[in-house]
Amino acid sequence: MKSVDPGQAEALAAIIDQGSFEAAASALSVSPSAISQRIRALEVAVGRPVVTRTRPLRPTDAGEAVIRFARRLELLSADLATELDSARDGPRRRITIVVNGDSLHTWVLPALAQVAGTLQLEILREDEDYSLELLRDGTASAAITSVASPVQGCSSRPLGIMRYVPVCSRDFRDTWFADGATPERLSLAPVVLFDRKDDLQDQYLRSRTRRAVDPPRHYLPAAQEFADAVRLGMGWGLVSEAELRSDPRDLVRLDPGGHVDVPLYWQQWRHGSTALAAVSDAVLRSAALLLRPPVRRSRPRG
Template identity: 45%
Template sequence: MPLDSAQLNAFAAVIDEGSFERAAAVLHVTRSAVSQRVKLLEEMVGQVLVRRATPCTPTEAGQALYRHAREVALSEADALATIGGGQRQSTRLAIGVNADSLATWFPHAMSHAAQGHHITFDIHVEDQDHSANLLREGRVMAAVTADPQPVQGCKVLPLGTLRYRALASPAFLQRHFAKGVNAAALGQAPMLVFNRKDALQTRFVQRITRRPLAQPVHWLPEAHAFVMATRAGLGWGMIPDPLAESDLKAGTLVELIAGKPVDVPLYWQYWRLNVQALHHMTGAVQSAAAQVLLP
């Protein structure tokens, strides 16, 4: 039995918006109508598709169906754009991006892709070591990721390397590392970390000390605020070159140890769909990345 398009759209809207109420508002129907459509879809496939939580998330069965719903929506939008005539509908691209790419080169790719094309974006910010999970869950159709292994149904393109350096203000460096950057000093100096998934600082420390340490940590999950806090002397942290370039030239940030960067290769993974919006975005991502990332 073919899937009912209204039921499929209601299910996808619940996942997109995170609740039945917001899905109803987007679809311009009542909450009970959305609930009924999702319930009928679940009864037809014989499995629970939505975890009724805050926010609503897809079950394992729901993940596969959600991806199907997004693929159908993309293909329909692409077909309408090809046919032409009437009012053009925009194609929504759900994309996973790490915060540092989003704070530097990725907006240029978005702007370039959207020029002359009816594309809107639904950006999911996720650490580069975990963004491929968004593809596996069907939450996004493309992602900037550090994972070179293709997710099932995806293509992978290398983008280049984002170089990070362990940086601090000159005053912080003098205060905490006057006798050198060693295990004892690193164990006492406050460290800035983006979030619980950010392993860059730990990687740098273990390269120096060959063992994990229990340092005092400031959690600061915003890229520009992270740089500002480092500049202000709150702690030391790993900052990508594109965000640190002006501070390094001005001397407001300095390396803990010169010549000890942490390089993170980045990849573009995207669904294997013959959809023009994805092709435009892929070209724009490759072009923008080439301007900033190391080859």
């Protein structure tokens, strides 16, 4: 394989970011034919296609690797500019990370505020079980995820345990769980879920009922409004301990011993930059203060 030209890698990243060859050309201030020529030369260099010619345009596996290279090169170039003191009045470095909604709502944002004065942050909200795809395809350079095994080219570090507990309003408890959160009542009582990817409530139901149940469901994909829906009596739901610490009003635990623990991990590009290191340090410090300690493994991951 020939060496990958940085300009060709930049062109591919722009195509995926902008959604078309024409929009990429406009973003890079070149002609569409120049973009096409760069992609053809890139595919010759790597010996395979780098982008699918479909709608929407998607990178191939080889294209994803090239895009990760382009993103890392962008960060490293910004580091070099800072060292040469030529970026004092230039644009701030941009870091894109993926965060699940509950973490963003409760503990991550104060951590990111510590570095917001020197960086541009793009925060993508995605469920912790699904965030790695954005890391894998080069969209993001770091992610909070529930998966310990690192994506290729990335490191993985444990953040801690995010514990969720089943709660409801007092009136809801009196109506549905007057005799306790029995399997029979749990199979009938309405439940609030974040979205259709949210499996937390079903994990808890399986642990309590030992069978498949399908109670009435409400879907509400917003962290603040999720807890509000539970407070208003729309159903019961699993709320993080961090959420309860910050705002416990009008919520009662329907099962004092019940909980679901979600281990969280910080995955980031192995070869990052000083900017990515600053974001990583801030997130890890905040996690150490606000999450339950991670389960120690005999062998570290990543």
